[in-house]
Amino acid sequence: MATSSAPAKVYLFGEHAVVYGEPAVPCAIERRATVTVEQRADTQICVQANDLTLDGFTVRWGGRTDSRPDVNVPTPLVEAAMGYIDGAIEQALEAAGESGVGFDVTVESDIPLGAGLGSSAAVVVACIDAATRELGADLAPETVADRAYRVEHEVQDGEASRADTFCSAMGGAVRVQGEDCRRLPDAPELPVVIGYDGDAGDTGELVAGVRALKEEYGFAAETVESIGDIVRSGERALEDDDVEEIGRLMDFNHGLLSALGVSARTLDSMVWAAREAGAAGAKLTGAGGGGCIVALDRSERTRTALEYTPGCETAFRAELDTKGVRRET
Numbered sequence: 001m002a003t004s005s006a007p008a009k010v011y012l013f014g015e016h017a018v019v020y021g022e023p024a025v026p027c028a029i030e031r032r033a034t035v036t037v038e039q040r041a042d043t044q045i046c047v048q049a050n051d052l053t054l055d056g057f058t059v060r061w062g063g064r065t066d067s068r069p070d071v072n073v074p075t076p077l078v079e080a081a082m083g084y085i086d087g088a089i090e091q092a093l094e095a096a097g098e099s100g101v102g103f104d105v106t107v108e109s110d111i112p113l114g115a116g117l118g119s120s121a122a123v124v125v126a127c128i129d130a131a132t133r134e135l136g137a138d139l140a141p142e143t144v145a146d147r148a149y150r151v152e153h154e155v156q157d158g159e160a161s162r163a164d165t166f167c168s169a170m171g172g173a174v175r176v177q178g179e180d181c182r183r184l185p186d187a188p189e190l191p192v193v194i195g196y197d198g199d200a201g202d203t204g205e206l207v208a209g210v211r212a213l214k215e216e217y218g219f220a221a222e223t224v225e226s227i228g229d230i231v232r233s234g235e236r237a238l239e240d241d242d243v244e245e246i247g248r249l250m251d252f253n254h255g256l257l258s259a260l261g262v263s264a265r266t267l268d269s270m271v272w273a274a275r276e277a278g279a280a281g282a283k284l285t286g287a288g289g290g291g292c293i294v295a296l297d298r299s300e301r302t303r304t305a306l307e308y309t310p311g312c313e314t315a316f317r318a319e320l321d322t323k324g325v326r327r328e329t
């Protein structure tokens with residue numbers, strides 16, 4: 001039996017634009033998905049997943065795709081989660097040069113599904129790491145990241161960047177542009193506050209929507225390029241530890257994501273509540289459509305204001321994770 005965990009992430013800058021070759025800077029936060037993998041005597045993959053949302057919904061399902069969970073998590077999300085786990089097991093078998101091995105897979109996670117915190121990347125990274133170790137192989141985090149990216153690419157119909165999976169495998173703040181992925185040398189000490197509306201977005205649909213806009217309108221394509229410019233300015237602000245400037249650029253980034261149609265009323269309300277409470281800046285994180293915003297504020301005012309904001313289900317402070325994928329047993 002082998003257990004690994006991997007962290008969630010927030011995007012400081014650059015989601016969506018990163019799909020088209022612009023840079024992005026996500027950073028890992030201390031919320032984790034933990035995956036335990038144990039070989040079975042047969043060739044079945046049996047998955048049990050608990051607490052895949054912040055509210056502690058319980059999902060249990062068995063077999064590869066033959067039975068449905070007995071509970072109240074939206075089915076498309078559960079199906080996507082199944083796809084990610086199947087893909088992760090396939091990658092682990094390939095990496096270890098094995099085939100026809102069955103596993104019991106148990107997922108525990110305090111990362112809400114589809115909420116912009118990289119739940120799927122964390123589950124895939126932890127699952128590949130645990131399953132390869134269960135098979136006697138040992139992969140470097142960079143290799144786990146690469147194999148996890150292949151899973152996301154496949155499940156998201158070819159529309160995925162390496163950002164989520166690289167960040168979850170490596171931890172800290174990272175810069176991703178196409179195939180060029182690296183950790184930023186000094187992880188910034190940022191006062192990250194997260195607001196969550198309890199909802200989820202469909203990454204595939206949201207990415208396809210941005211692509212369609214970009215193909216129809218030159219100014220949408222320029223908006224994507226402008227997000228790349230924001231990321232480059234954001235990198236300089238990160239080097240200078242200039243939280244006010246990082247916040248200003250996050251505000252700008254949110255405006256452009258809104259223009260590309262990936263925000264939501266609840267996300268905009270939380271962003272405005274954070275700004276009015278004195279946050280240095282706030283933006284949606286991840287694919288959008290619903291889920292989480294990320295704000296920067298050293299005081300408790302933003303978290304408290306978010307908790308009273310209509311549409312916000314919960315708000316919490318997040319510490320930066322520096323470890324990435326971690327072996328638990």
Ligand code: MEV
Nearest residue numbers: 015016159160161286287
């Ligand atoms: C989703 O967490 C981030 C997107 O940029 C998609 C991707 O990078 O794969 C929207």
